[in-house]
Amino acid sequence: MVVLGNEKGGTGKSTIAMHMAVAFANAGGRVGVIDLDVRQKSVSRYIENRIATVARTDVLLPVPTVYEMAGDTVEELAELTMTAMREQDLVIIDTPGSATELSRAGHVFADTLVTPLNDSFIDLDVLGRVEPETHKVLHPSHYSELVWDTRKERARVGRAPLRWFVLRNRLSHVDARNKRAMEEAIAALAQRVGFVSVTGLGERVIYRELFLTGLTLLDVRTPGVAIDLSVSHIAARQELRALFNGVGFTDIIPGG
Ligand SMILES: Nc1ncnc2c1ncn2[C@@H]1O[C@H](COP(=O)(O)OP(=O)(O)OP(=O)(O)O)[C@@H](O)[C@H]1O
Numbered sequence: 001m002v003v004l005g006n007e008k009g010g011t012g013k014s015t016i017a018m019h020m021a022v023a024f025a026n027a028g029g030r031v032g033v034i035d036l037d038v039r040q041k042s043v044s045r046y047i048e049n050r051i052a053t054v055a056r057t058d059v060l061l062p063v064p065t066v067y068e069m070a071g072d073t074v075e076e077l078a079e080l081t082m083t084a085m086r087e088q089d090l091v092i093i094d095t096p097g098s099a100t101e102l103s104r105a106g107h108v109f110a111d112t113l114v115t116p117l118n119d120s121f122i123d124l125d126v127l128g129r130v131e132p133e134t135h136k137v138l139h140p141s142h143y144s145e146l147v148w149d150t151r152k153e154r155a156r157v158g159r160a161p162l163r164w165f166v167l168r169n170r171l172s173h174v175d176a177r178n179k180r181a182m183e184e185a186i187a188a189l190a191q192r193v194g195f196v197s198v199t200g201l202g203e204r205v206i207y208r209e210l211f212l213t214g215l216t217l218l219d220v221r222t223p224g225v226a227i228d229l230s231v232s233h234i235a236a237r238q239e240l241r242a243l244f245n246g247v248g249f250t251d252i253i254p255g256g
């Protein structure tokens with residue numbers, strides 16, 4: 001079970017949750033999605049749009065199963081994750097960009113945490129305080145502390161250690177200096193708070209365009225899907241492949 005988490009909003013959690021779910025489904029796996037962002041419901045809405053596209057066009061697209069919370073208790077979430085785990089090969093939990101009780105519980109139930117960050121020191125600040133001149137890590141900050149608490153809670157209830165992956169999202173093709181400084185700070189923080197830094201994703205318009213049709217970059221080769229495969233899309237697919245490989249889902253995206 002994978003949880004997408006970061007207390008900072010708008011970092012790409014829902015976009016990556018959807019792409020991971022579709023990559024896995026396209027590779028023939030059964031995927032369930034639990035959307036804990038009860039206000040925005042981005043990933044549920046994304047999947048609704050996909051269902052509507054299938055109905056409208058008759059294109060054969062595998063659709064992840066959404067497991068809806070009826071209420072808002074941790075007990076219900078525990079039951080829902082157990083049902084989803086029984087029925088699916090992979091369960092993906094998307095969380096809101098703020099600390100809610102359910103989001104914290106989602107972090108305890110999943111065994112893999114994927115945290116996207118925008119490539120900015122503002123985003124990094126929720127993970128750790130960084131010294132302005134040397135970019136040395138001064139101390140972990142609140143999201144890293146939440147993950148630390150999650151790890152303690154998992155150990156207390158006898159769950160396997162949480163695997164934590166961090167990636168930079170919306171990487172710019174021009175900002176080399178900021179990129180390097182972020183790389184160094186993330187590498188230092190990775191050691192300090194115990195995550196693995198994995199391949200990031202570039203800033204690409206296609207991610208914003210696909211939501212309304214429920215399509216993803218992983219659908220470009222499906223017969224009947226009208227997305228032109230540009231050089232930028234091929235590069236984006238390669239980044240996604242490297243990201244999912246880094247997280248341990250090897251070869252769920254075919255080459256090219
Ligand atoms: N690599 C990217 N290139 C361009 N746009 C992107 C990229 N990744 C995400 N976006 C866009 O950034 C915005 C935020 O992404 P998304 O909704 O996935 O973030 P989130 O972390 O789920 O946000 P929230 O915390 O509000 O739930 C969306 O408009 C999305 O289309």
Ligand SMILES: [Mg+2]
Binds near residue numbers: 014040043
């Ligand atoms: Mg979201």
